[in-house]
Amino acid sequence: MKDNQNQISKIFLPVRFLTGRFTIIFFILFSLAIIPISRFDQNISTTVRVFIIDAFSPIFNVISKPVFFAKRVSKEVNTIFNLHSELKRLAKENEQLMVWQQVGYRLTYENNSLRELLNVSKEPLIDGISARVIADSSGLFVRTFIINAGSLNGVDSGQAVVSSRGLVGRISETGLRTARVLQITDMNSRIPVIISPSNQRAILAGDNSDTSHLLFLTDKKQDLIDNYVITSGHGGLFPPGIRIGLVSHFDEGSVRVRPFVNWSQVEYVKVLTLKDD
């Protein structure tokens, strides 16, 4: 009996060894073979990614909750310690905003009157879908995150995503219950913008760093520093006038823009959608 077992194991040992080797080689070759898919056919990888992220969204939802709870607690503690200075800052800001409110009313009235006078076609109304960031899927080559709203909520690829401070990015992949947002700092992000008040047009390009840079800028004057960068609305993807950031500095000939958005505090975002009249 024992001799039989020994004989069997003698036969099967090299087979097991070979199968083991073959499995390793197969998995390595398979991994290498699917790498070019990301470059040449993004549709396949996107479909699978969207399906997987949708399937794992309940886990993302659960694991992100304690993080937000901890963040909220630390924010509350911070607020308590800075209550006095924060109150003073808000009072000052409120005074300034009251002045701006009056300016806003006047300009809205003037704008509406002129539009009526010139018979300008109405701008489409913008609506928003609020969503929570449930996973940070960034890596060395990508700057993306996942939100808990998908096509069931009306989210679609290409829509602009904003936070309370300004533009955050755009929807790059949409699942049923989740969507992936490509940040404005991602190296694949290109957004048509206007620099205000110099009124120049450019393309805002990300490069995976904290700041983005401006492409196709006709006049790289030094007085661009501290100019506002807002979306131009060209191409029809983003609504015009969404604030993005300030021209911060010049770096080896490129004009750098620091976004208003504070990346470490992005918890909730709004996906902008066109409202039906």
Add this chain to the structure above:
Amino acid sequence: MPNLISQNFYRLLKNSLPGFSLFIFIFFSILPLGLSPFKISSSIAIIPIFYWSIYRPDLFPIYFVFIAGLLYDLITGGPLGQWALIFILLRVIMETQRKVLMGKKFNVEWLAFIIVVPLVFLIIFIIGLLIYEKLINFSDLIFQIIFTISIYPIIIIGMHKIRIFINE
């Protein structure tokens, strides 16, 4: 008989801890702690692979590592197959080195990890360069390498406790 079943089930649960730890790390690395470039490195998932391939490769099968890598690729937005390849290479290479590293002092093990981490990032860098044809921010790269290396001793304390628990 029921006692035997419960004992087997308990052993199964114990033996699945190394695999479970890998999934914990995968999900931990995508926690939305802050969307800054200086975030928790996605490469922390290599720590359990490095550790278990040395100490308990029998509980860490190749196909499992491949599936985990593929899942990680799908969750993160990077090139498909990148982490699957890294996970498998690491699993295979570390298993071949287990005789050298087992029973050695922690410093030797950490030194091996210090050698492995830049190699992992070199693979990420080469794949990224081929796919996106762009260079990455080197300060970001250096931060992630240093972060992954520095966090290793802290994580290993927990891993070591799990290993003792499994071996009991």
